Every structure is written in C-alpha cells, then in structure tokens.
Amino acid sequence: MNKKLIALFLGTSLVLAACGGGDKSSENGADDGKSYVDDSAGAKIYKQNCINCHGDNLQGVSGPNLQEVGAKQSKDDIEKIILEGKGGGMPKGLVKGKDAETVAQWLSEKK
Incomplete structure (x- = not known):
C-alpha cells in the first residue's frame, strides 16, 4: 500500500512539474516584472x-508587441491603426469611436 501511495505522489508531482506552475513572466514576455495591463478603461477595452x-x-x-508602442507612435497614429487597420494582420474596425480613442490613449502611454 505504501509503495502505491508513493508512486501516486511522485507521478502527480511529475505531471504538475511538466504542466507548469512555474514563473509565468517568462511565458508572456514580461521578463522585467512589469504588468502592462491594468484595470483602466483602456485596458478593459484591450482585454x-x-x-x-x-x-x-x-x-x-x-500581432506585434505593444509594450513600448507609445515610444514609437503617437496616440493619433495608434488610433488611426485601430480604426483603419494595418497590413494584412490588423483588421480595421475591431474597436470603434470613443473606445478606439480610449485604448489608443492608453497604449500611447506604454513607453
């Protein structure tokens, strides 16, 4: 009985170790420890x-990394991409009107 319990424990431990439970920051590109998405209106629209x-x-x-998009593009440029799309990958009109302006402002602050 003891051997079965030990085998079950070890097997479960191996499965958990293989499936994750480690540091998620390296998985999502946030190696610097920063959280880029918050609870603001822009972040909610983004989500x-x-x-x-x-x-x-x-x-x-x-799609491209947006962690520092505000350092490269203005709010107006970001809003234009959101409204009109860009290339073959960014479709136009996913976010419209005031929501597009709100998320563009939020993204423009990412520097």
Missing part, C-alpha cells in the same frame, strides 16, 4: 478586443 493577437501582457502573439 475585450486585442488580447488574442497582442497578448495578455502586450507581449505580442500573432
């Missing part, structure tokens, strides 16, 4: 519309 392509921490998935 609803952009997270699938740009990642849960702005690290980029199928």
Whole structure:
C-alpha cells in the first residue's frame, strides 16, 4: 500500500512539474516584472478586443508587441491603426469611436 501511495505522489508531482506552475513572466514576455495591463478603461477595452493577437501582457502573439508602442507612435497614429487597420494582420474596425480613442490613449502611454 505504501509503495502505491508513493508512486501516486511522485507521478502527480511529475505531471504538475511538466504542466507548469512555474514563473509565468517568462511565458508572456514580461521578463522585467512589469504588468502592462491594468484595470483602466483602456485596458478593459484591450482585454475585450486585442488580447488574442497582442497578448495578455502586450507581449505580442500573432500581432506585434505593444509594450513600448507609445515610444514609437503617437496616440493619433495608434488610433488611426485601430480604426483603419494595418497590413494584412490588423483588421480595421475591431474597436470603434470613443473606445478606439480610449485604448489608443492608453497604449500611447506604454513607453
């Protein structure tokens, strides 16, 4: 009975170790320990519309990394991309109107 219990414990430990439970910061591109997504209005819009392509921490998935997008582009430039799309990967109109302005302002602060 003891051997079975030990084998079960070791097996469970190996499965848990293989499936994760470690430091998630290296998985999502946030090696610097910063959290890029907060509870602001812009972040909420981002979470609803952009997270699938740009990642849960702005690290980029199928879309580009946005962690420092505000250092490269102005709020107006970001808003234009949100409204009109860019290239073949960024579709236009995912976020519209005031929401587009809000998320563009929020992203422009990421430097």
